[in-house]
Amino acid sequence: MRFSKQQQQFEHFLADKLKGQVQLYATVHRKAHDQPAKVWLVYKGEEILRTDDLAFQVRVNQQYTKQAMELPRIPYNENWEVMMQSTERQALVNLSDQIEQQVMNEGLYPAWLFYQALDAFYGLTIEGALHHENELVQVLAMLDRRLGKRRLAAMEPQTPLAQKFHALRCEVEGIIKIGRSGGR
Numbered sequence: 057m058r059f060s061k062q063q064q065q066f067e068h069f070l071a072d073k074l075k076g077q078v079q080l081y082a083t084v085h086r087k088a089h090d091q092p093a094k095v096w097l098v099y100k101g102e103e104i105l106r107t108d109d110l111a112f113q114v115r116v117n118q119q120y121t122k123q124a125m126e127l128p129r130i131p132y133n134e135n136w137e138v139m140m141q142s143t144e145r146q147a148l149v150n151l152s153d154q155i156e157q158q159v160m161n162e163g164l165y166p167a168w169l170f171y172q173a174l175d176a177f178y179g180l181t182i183e184g185a186l187h188h189e190n191e192l193v194q195v196l197a198m199l200d201r202r203l204g205k206r207r208l209a210a211m212e213p214q215t216p217l218a219q220k221f222h223a224l225r226c227e228v229e230g231i232i233k234i235g236r237s238g239g240r
Contacts, residue, residue, distance in 0.1 A: 062174055069178075071201045073228045074099075078199060082167070085110070093167035099224065105195065105217075107170040115164055119155045124148060163217065165192065186211075194218045198225050205229055 059082050066080045082095040092109035130144045139145065160169075173192035177185055185197035194213065197203060198221035209231045213222045226232075 062171075065178055066174070066196075069196070069200050069202070071199060071203070071225065071228070074199055074225075077228075078104075093171075095167045095170045104220075104224070107165040107167045107192070109167045112159060112164050112166040115159050116152075116155050119159070120152055123151055123155065127151065160191075191215050191217055195221045198222050205231060 063080050067075065070078060077100055079098045080095070081098065082093060084091050084093045090109075092113070094106065094108040094110070096106040097104050127147050128144050130139055130142050130148070133139050133142075169190070170192050173190050173196060176188065176190065177193050177196045180188065180193070182197060182200055182202040185193050185200065186203070188194055188197075194215065195217055198213070198218060203225070208222070208225060208229060211222060213219045
């Protein structure tokens with residue numbers, strides 16, 4: 057789907073009080089290998105979320121390079137399948153997966169994951185979006201017009217990024233959240 061169509065759909069789902077204040081932007085580095093992208097959200101001219109393939113991959117590679125040196129090397133074998141099935145290679149694959157998840161937990165996401173979230177979000181109910189495994193889908197749900205004020209006020213998002221967007225939406229809607237201890 058063309059990005060301009062995704063922008064239109066995004067704006068269609070925005071809560072009324074966010075229309076014209078939240079914009080979705082993207083850029084693709086066409087001359088770079090694999091055409092990495094950057095997708096970001098802006099609220100009142102200030103970037104509130106950025107997903108960036110290059111920045112994500114650089115951070116993952118830096119951490120992987122440091123930590124992979126500590127693992128045993130894959131023993132050479134003329135049969136590549138033996139090498140690919142080795143426990144040493146599996147340890148490297150697991151390390152890569154762990155580092156990617158760690159970088160995402162730190163708040164740096166690849167753009168492809170945001171595109172994936174957009175595609176999933178448009179086909180979901182608000183309930184499905186709020187409980188989706190992809191945190192970026194949950195973020196989109198916080199901006200969704202289908203999320204009513206009463207439900208918004210009663211929610212307690214589980215992830216820091218979803219909490220950030222929940223707070224933004226509550227502020228825009230004029231919802232004052234009272235903490236459990238009785239204070240604000």
